[in-house]
Amino acid sequence: MTAVRPSIRLEAHPDVVLCCIDWNMPVMTGFEFVVEARKRQEWRDITLMMVTTEGEHDQIVRALAAGAHEYVIKPFTPEIMLDKARGSLACWTRRCRHERRGGLASHGGWRGH
Amino acid sequence: MPSRLESGKEYLVESRLAPLARSAGSADVDSYIRGLRTNVAHHDAVVDALTTNETSWFRDRAPFTALKGSVLPDLIAKGRRHVKVWSAACSTGQEAYSVAITVADDFPALTLSIVGTDLSDRVVERARAGQYTQLEVNRGLPAATLVKYFQRSGPTFEIAPRLRQQVTFRKHNLLDAPPVGGPYDVVFLRNVLIYFDVATKRDVLRRVRSVLAPGGTLFLGAAETTIGIDDAWERVEAAGGSVYRLKEAKAA
């Protein structure tokens, strides 16, 4: 699946509300993914959360500026994930006028191949 | 705390004391423990190794929502431009710094002095240093806040000096007289009363009363209450969180 761009996978799942993205991935970096995802009008309601071992100050700033809502530095515990996901989904819910139900998606980081 | 371990968790004692046993040159944990009866010098280290210092940024959220939505606005409405806070049993300082961040974000005109205290030398030192590991900054700290108020320094994240300057950390035992520097407008006393028996809880709450400013606010942990322990307090709802205040007659 090396050539599959993560963005294409998302299209097959219109119910996705949260997308967890690693920085280090084959094909494109998580940062590039955030930039691309934010250009798409139809995805503006998806919460984007970076989940990565990369934790430089500058990287976090860039990811947030590009449109990621949250940033979790690995390692994390289940509580940390839930807390961060809840926090960023709460922002999303506030933005979203109509109720929508959906699942959680994770883009498997460098394991995408 | 030490005396109340769930059964099946004994190995935790073993794993927490093993490093101490090794650095003391004991053959194993058992012989280290036997040696403790005579070697008082090691007691602090043992208490420290067995004490839970668990904490996080904006822990439980609700107290900080109440601080921002009600407690601080009320103080400002009364004309206050400086606020004094005591973060009691502050562990590694996240609670105290969370208060500083709340004020910096939402009440920039307010000046602040925070006293953070804890029984353990080790955590007080860590709080003072204001340096947190990657794992620690993950717990409860929104990424936007992290990049705004922290700088990376090697493997740790360091709190901004302008926030650190607002907080003084000191070693202090809650069973002793309260720290000087009061009266405090806001006292955080969270997730520590649970470790005490009722008489001690009452004692500690009484001491807190003596340094609480008139109309001052007490925050307890989510599983803690004054009800049935010290009747001088009443529970008040404040912007979605529960806080404790001294009843009118006593506060006057």
Added chain:
Amino acid sequence: MSAVAGSLPTVDGEAIEAIAQDFFATMVDGEHGVLVPGYGEMAPLVDARFTWVDVHGETVTRVLVAVGRSTGDMLTRALLALPDDAPIGDADFADAAGEVVNVIGGNIKSLVHGGGALSLPQVADAAPDCGGAPLISETWFTWRGAPLTLTLWNLPEHAGSAGRP
């Protein structure tokens, strides 16, 4: 500060230990104290597997984890939350081993001067060719009674697998 030619970069061994232990405590074991620094004589790795990432900074630092295959299988089950008796195929093993070194390597990046891009993880049955590169740090642990090593190598410039910006 730049590394003086001829002298090896130094890294904080205690910090490396803490990074590995935090990773295991959170994502593998759910508690501290299962991955412990080894002392005394290290037992040999049985049917060893190797996994590594390269940190591109002022120089290239290779972060290499070695573990016996059956220990690695246990580690895979723990990390991927699989049942105790789940058979572990090479793909799952590579996933888990790669995750271990990705997280540990990425965290170690903060200890390395000018730490920049991180390569994607590699997994192999044999130790990678480090081209005679000097060892800059060596730590070994026991995890559930079996050994696991974590070593850092100072690779010559322009060596190593490509990183990403």
